[in-house]
Amino acid sequence: MQKHIITLLCAAGLAISGQAAAAALKVRPDAPQRYVVKQGDTLWGISGKYLYSPWQWNRLWGANRNAVRNPHMIYPGQVLVLRYVNGRPVLGFDKAASYREGNIPVVKLAPRVREMSAGYGIQTVNVNFYRMFMQHPQVIPQMQTQDAPRLIDGPDNRMLYSKGDRVYAYGITEPGRYLVYRAVKDITDPDTKKYLGQEVVFSGIVSTLPYTNSALDARSEKDAGSLPDNEYYTRLHPLVKVPTQTAQPLVVEEAVSEVRKGDFLLKMTDEGDSFQMMPHAPSRHIDAKVVSIFNGIGEAGQFQTITLNKGEADGLDKGTVLGLYKRSRQVKVDLENGKQGGRSVVKYVSIPAEEAGLAMVYRTSQNLASAIILESLTSISIGDTASEPGQDLDNMANDTPHAPNVPQESHDTEYNEYNIKSNINP
Structure with missing residues (x-):
C-alpha cells in the first residue's frame, strides 16, 4: 500500500512538473506564422523569433530533441510553419512549400551511406x-x-x-x-x-x-x-x-x-563535426563554476569561451544552455533598535544572485565542459556560477567549506616561529 501511494505521488509530481514546463514555454506575440530559412540564419536567431527563451527550441518541435538532433536538418529554403495542437505551440516543416521555394537541395543517392546534411545545415550561432x-x-x-x-x-x-x-x-x-x-x-x-x-x-x-x-x-x-x-x-x-x-x-x-x-x-579527428547542435536546457540541476576563461584573461563577454568544472558525469552535453550568475552575497547592515539610547543591531542580509548571461556547452569531458557565452549583461568572471537558466534574483546557497579548528599547540608553534623569524620577543 505504501509503495502504491509513493508511486501515485511520483506520478502526480511528474504531471505537475510537466504542466509547469509546458506553461513555461512562451511564444512571442510577434512570432511569424510562416518563416523561410535564409542564408546566414542561425538556429539561435530563428529561435529568438519564436521564443523568449531560445534554449527551449527543441520543445517547440513538439517532441524530444532527438526529433531534430541538430541544425543540419534545417537549411536555407525550408519553410517553417507554426501551428497549435490542443493549445500547445508546435513548429514544423512545410515540405510542399519548401520545394515550391526551389531552394531544397536534391542529391542523387548512390548505394552507400552518405552524410547528406553536410553543407546545407545552419550554424547554431554565428561564431565566425x-x-x-x-x-x-x-x-x-x-x-x-x-x-x-x-x-x-x-x-x-x-x-x-x-x-x-x-x-x-x-x-x-x-x-x-x-x-x-x-x-x-x-x-x-x-x-x-x-x-x-x-x-x-x-x-x-x-x-x-x-x-x-x-x-x-x-x-x-x-x-x-x-x-x-x-x-x-x-x-x-x-x-x-x-x-x-x-x-x-x-x-x-x-x-x-x-x-x-x-x-x-x-x-584533428572531428573535422566533420561542425559547430552545429540543438540548444536545450540541462536535463537535471547543475551547479558549476567558471574555472577558466580562454586566452587567460580575467573577464569574458559575448562569444568568448569559458571552462566549467562540471562535465558529462554531471549531465552536461553538447548544446546544453546554462545561465551565468553572480552568486548571492551577504552584506552587513547596521540597524537601530528604535529605543532612545539603545545600541545598534548588526544584521547580515543576503543579496540574491543576478543572472549575468547565457552560455552554451559545445564540448565536454568527464569532469569539464567548454562553453561559449551567447549573451552577457555584464562581464563574466572566474568563480561565477553556471546553472539552469531563469534563476535571476534567486537567493542561491553560498556556503563556504568548513575549515577545521587548529589545535592550540599549533597556534603556539606558528606564533613562536613567526617571532623567531621576525626577531620579536613575545
Missing part, C-alpha cells in the same frame, strides 16, 4: 573566426601532452613560423591535419582543489606533406631486425652509428598567433 577553436578542447589531460608530437624545426633555424612555412615535427604516426598548441596553466577545481587538466592555447593548423624515406628503405635486414619499424642507423663516425628517425614534414595552413618551435600538435 572562433569556430575553428571551438571544435576542439581548450582543457586537455596532462598525459595527452606528454605523448603528443611536437614541432622541432623550421626554415632558416627560426623559432617562429607563419602561414606557408614548411616545418618539421617529431612523433607523428599518421598523416592528416593537426592543431598547434601550447600549455599555459593547470586547472583545478575551486572547491575540491582537484587537478582537472591543463589549459592550452591554439595558435594554428599544420598539415602533413608526403615524403620519400630512402634512408629507411635502404637499411639492411640485420638493422631492421634490431630497430623499430621507423628507425635506421646513421653513421656519425667510422666506428659510431646511432638509431635515427625521419622528421615529418608539414606546412603551416593557418597561423592565428605565433606558431613556435617546441609547440605540441593535436590531431
Whole structure:
C-alpha cells in the first residue's frame, strides 16, 4: 500500500512538473506564422523569433530533441510553419512549400551511406573566426601532452613560423591535419582543489606533406631486425652509428598567433563535426563554476569561451544552455533598535544572485565542459556560477567549506616561529 501511494505521488509530481514546463514555454506575440530559412540564419536567431527563451527550441518541435538532433536538418529554403495542437505551440516543416521555394537541395543517392546534411545545415550561432577553436578542447589531460608530437624545426633555424612555412615535427604516426598548441596553466577545481587538466592555447593548423624515406628503405635486414619499424642507423663516425628517425614534414595552413618551435600538435579527428547542435536546457540541476576563461584573461563577454568544472558525469552535453550568475552575497547592515539610547543591531542580509548571461556547452569531458557565452549583461568572471537558466534574483546557497579548528599547540608553534623569524620577543 505504501509503495502504491509513493508511486501515485511520483506520478502526480511528474504531471505537475510537466504542466509547469509546458506553461513555461512562451511564444512571442510577434512570432511569424510562416518563416523561410535564409542564408546566414542561425538556429539561435530563428529561435529568438519564436521564443523568449531560445534554449527551449527543441520543445517547440513538439517532441524530444532527438526529433531534430541538430541544425543540419534545417537549411536555407525550408519553410517553417507554426501551428497549435490542443493549445500547445508546435513548429514544423512545410515540405510542399519548401520545394515550391526551389531552394531544397536534391542529391542523387548512390548505394552507400552518405552524410547528406553536410553543407546545407545552419550554424547554431554565428561564431565566425572562433569556430575553428571551438571544435576542439581548450582543457586537455596532462598525459595527452606528454605523448603528443611536437614541432622541432623550421626554415632558416627560426623559432617562429607563419602561414606557408614548411616545418618539421617529431612523433607523428599518421598523416592528416593537426592543431598547434601550447600549455599555459593547470586547472583545478575551486572547491575540491582537484587537478582537472591543463589549459592550452591554439595558435594554428599544420598539415602533413608526403615524403620519400630512402634512408629507411635502404637499411639492411640485420638493422631492421634490431630497430623499430621507423628507425635506421646513421653513421656519425667510422666506428659510431646511432638509431635515427625521419622528421615529418608539414606546412603551416593557418597561423592565428605565433606558431613556435617546441609547440605540441593535436590531431584533428572531428573535422566533420561542425559547430552545429540543438540548444536545450540541462536535463537535471547543475551547479558549476567558471574555472577558466580562454586566452587567460580575467573577464569574458559575448562569444568568448569559458571552462566549467562540471562535465558529462554531471549531465552536461553538447548544446546544453546554462545561465551565468553572480552568486548571492551577504552584506552587513547596521540597524537601530528604535529605543532612545539603545545600541545598534548588526544584521547580515543576503543579496540574491543576478543572472549575468547565457552560455552554451559545445564540448565536454568527464569532469569539464567548454562553453561559449551567447549573451552577457555584464562581464563574466572566474568563480561565477553556471546553472539552469531563469534563476535571476534567486537567493542561491553560498556556503563556504568548513575549515577545521587548529589545535592550540599549533597556534603556539606558528606564533613562536613567526617571532623567531621576525626577531620579536613575545
